[in-house]
Amino acid sequence: MTTVAIVYHSGYGHTEALAKAVAEGVKRGGATANIIKLESAAQDFTAALDAVSAADAVIFGSPTYMGDVSVPLRAFFEASSKVWFTQGWKDKLAAGFTVGATFGGNKDHTLTSMIVLSMQHGMLWSGPGVPNAQINRNSDAGANVPNRIGSALGVVTQADNAAADVTPPEGDREFARLHGERIAKLAAKLEA
Numbered sequence: 300m301t302t303v304a305i306v307y308h309s310g311y312g313h314t315e316a317l318a319k320a321v322a323e324g325v326k327r328g329g330a331t332a333n334i335i336k337l338e339s340a341a342q343d344f345t346a347a348l349d350a351v352s353a354a355d356a357v358i359f360g361s362p363t364y365m366g367d368v369s370v371p372l373r374a375f376f377e378a379s380s381k382v383w384f385t386q387g388w389k390d391k392l393a394a395g396f397t398v399g400a401t402f403g404g405n406k407d408h409t410l411t412s413m414i415v416l417s418m419q420h421g422m423l424w425s426g427p428g429v430p431n432a433q434i435n436r437n438s439d440a441g442a443n444v445p446n447r448i449g450s451a452l453g454v455v456t457q458a459d460n461a462a463a464d465v466t467p468p469e470g471d472r473e474f475a476r477l478h479g480e481r482i483a484k485l486a487a488k489l490e491a
């Protein structure tokens with residue numbers, strides 16, 4: 300069966316809520332989701348690296364901290380140089396998601412870091428393929444529709460300064476599900 304690894308770090312739970320939504324989407328797409336939470340930059344990454352190696356696709360998740368991936372994910376990326384030497388992730392499908400407190404917040408830069416890492420490994424990056432929501436500027440419907448911020452590189456979402464069970468909103472979570480579903484289906488196609 301097609302397996303998708305979801306490798307993420309979350310300081311305060313918002314990225315984790317999205318990781319769960321991505322996993323729901325992966326299941327909706329007919330694949331198995333292997334969720335791997337990174338706890339710290341100082342941890343042993345061996346099991347996480349092996350899980351990615353064993354998967355058909357990988358989806359990276361990170362909060363945007365100071366305009367980039369958080370330190371545990373960056374440390375994981377550096378640890379993946381061990382795999383780079385054997386080109387072990389070459390031709391694997393890769394994707395990503397992030398969240399920030401603002402609508403801009405340099406979140407594209409977080410995804411760009413993930414894309415650069417994926418390209419260094421020779422992986423195949425896929426965006427979500429969800430057209431940006433056509434939202435009337437004066438409407439508050441944005442929170443209920445996928446891709447309200449308009450990202451083509453990956454899943455970009457926004458969380459208020461509140462608990463992760465209420466934010467990011469449902470539209471952002473569905474965006475994450477749609478991306479998980481897409482990656483699961485694309486990975487199965489590549490496998491075939």
Ligand SMILES: Cc1cc2nc3c(=O)[nH]c(=O)nc-3n(C[C@H](O)[C@H](O)[C@H](O)COP(=O)(O)O)c2cc1C
Nearest residue numbers: 309310311312313314362364365366399400401404
């Ligand atoms: C150290 C730090 C830096 C942050 N930098 C940004 C930023 O550059 N852009 C942004 O939109 N939000 C920024 N935020 C807000 C977080 O991205 C936001 O609270 C997010 O929901 C946190 O995700 P998490 O709960 O998974 O840790 C920052 C938060 C912290 C703690």
